Amino acid sequence: MELRSFKLNFAEGRARAVPATDEAGAPFVEVAIDLVGAEGHAALLASEPLRAWFGERAPGAAVRSISFDLPRGRALATVRAPGARVEAVRVDEHACPELFDLARAATPTLRDLALRVLARRPTRA
Numbered sequence: 001m002e003l004r005s006f007k008l009n010f011a012e013g014r015a016r017a018v019p020a021t022d023e024a025g026a027p028f029v030e031v032a033i034d035l036v037g038a039e040g041h042a043a044l045l046a047s048e049p050l051r052a053w054f055g056e057r058a059p060g061a062a063v064r065s066i067s068f069d070l071p072r073g074r075a076l077a078t079v080r081a082p083g084a085r086v087e088a089v090r091v092d093e094h095a096c097p098e099l100f101d102l103a104r105a106a107t108p109t110l111r112d113l114a115l116r117v118l119a120r121r122p123t124r125a
Contacts, residue, residue: 003017006068007065009064014034014035015047035114051066073100075093
């Protein structure tokens with residue numbers, strides 16, 4: 001299974017994975033895979049370097065969420081500085097390839113967690 005995109009919601013303690021392909025390599029046609037509870041915690045823990053990357057560029061700001069569209073090379077984060085409103089920050093891969101290297105380093109863990117959740121889904125007859 002290859003991931004197409006994922007969203008890390010640090011503010012809510014959850015994540016979501018959207019596969020591009022299933023385990024057989026065919027296009028993934030099911031709904032996105034929500035990682036909550038233990039899987040959500042593990043996903044956010046594995047993605048801490050991504051939050052740290054944004055945190056280094058916005059000291060004192062809380063990183064609320066980060067989403068990655070890997071094929072498009074696009075990331076979108078929501079951050080909130082103390083006493084300020086939530087702001088969206090877009091980052092393109094060509095401008096910051098090191099961020100996308102970190103994202104790709106986290107995808108095996110996110111994929112494995114998504115597979116664990118997917119295995120618990122009821123199968124269709």
